[in-house]
Amino acid sequence: ETGVTQSPTHLIKTRGQQVTLRCSSQSGHNTVSWYQQALGQGPQFIFQYYREEENGRGNFPPRFSGLQFPNYSSELNVNALELDDSALYLCASSLDRDSGYTFGSGTRLTVV
Amino acid sequence: AQSVAQPEDQVNVAEGNPLTVKCTYSVSGNPYLFWYVQYPNRGLQFLLKYITGDNLVKGSYGFEAEFNKSQTSFHLKKPSALVSDSALYFCAVRDQNTGRRALTFGSGTRLQVQP
Numbered sequence: 546e547t548g549v550t551q552s553p554t555h556l557i558k559t560r561g562q563q564v565t566l567r568c569s570s571q572s573g574h575n576t577v578s579w580y581q582q583a584l585g586q587g588p589q590f591i592f593q594y595y596r597e598e599e600n601g602r603g604n605f606p607p608r609f610s611g612l613q614f615p616n617y618s619s620e621l622n623v624n625a626l627e628l629d630d631s632a633l634y635l636c637a638s639s640l641d642r643d644s645g646y647t648f649g650s651g652t653r654l655t656v657v
Numbered sequence: 658a659q660s661v662a663q664p665e666d667q668v669n670v671a672e673g674n675p676l677t678v679k680c681t682y683s684v685s686g687n688p689y690l691f692w693y694v695q696y697p698n699r700g701l702q703f704l705l706k707y708i709t710g711d712n713l714v715k716g717s718y719g720f721e722a723e724f725n726k727s728q729t730s731f732h733l734k735k736p737s738a739l740v741s742d743s744a745l746y747f748c749a750v751r752d753q754n755t756g757r758r759a760l761t762f763g764s765g766t767r768l769q770v771q772p
Contacts, residue, residue, distance in 0.1 A: 549700075551700075576758060578759060578760075580762075586764060586765070587661075587747055587762035587763055587764045587765050588701070588747070588760075588762045589762075590759040590761070593758060593759055595758075600758075601758070601759050603759065635700055635701065637701075637760075639758060645706050646703070646758075646760065647703065648693070648700040648701040648702070648703075650699055650700040651699070651700045653698070
């Protein structure tokens with residue numbers, strides 16, 4: 546059984562650029578969620594996808610967007626990067642509502 | 658709306674002593690409750706969850722948590738702390754009665770176990 550894999554592990558971008566982060570869900574998991582964890586804070590929910598459809602969104606602007614593919618892998622896209630977007634971005638997959646959430650190790654994004 | 662409070666930024670305990678990390682929550686319906694641990698520069702590792710049933714939940718690495726509905730609490734406990742337990746601990750909640758599966762996390766508690 547494979548876990549959740551995220552790529553890249555680290556990334557440095559310039560303010561105003563666009564970035565794409567990737568996530569491979571745990572085998573058989575049809576739900577993926579993305580979280581942003583700023584330094585010294587708990588993770589904040591960005592959005593969730595269930596069977597390729599967005600199924601909930603947190604308080605993040607539209608420049609944060611996502612995709613889930615037929616194999617349940619996922620992307621997080623952020624446009625017009627701002628300095629405050631610097632954070633650890635975590636992907637989590639789950640099998641169903643009663644299961645635990647398996648988190649990846651995250652992508653550390655630094656915006657300069 | 659759902660929320661989680663972890664009132665202690667840091668908990669210090671001597672190795673071999675019992676530890677408690679506190680968590681209180683607020684949801685409109687019945688809660689799903691989780692504890693996760695995070696080591697430096699790593700993602701979150703699942704420790705345990707409460708869905709329904711027995712109020713005392715046993716998890717990984719000897720940790721357990723007690724669900725108290727009247728006090729809306731879900732404190733994490735371990736009878737004997739290890740130095741290797743030193744890490745950042747997060748409590749999280751989700752409302753069972755919504756289709757959204759988003760977790761709301763607390764701000765985290767840093768556990769420091771001294772040798």
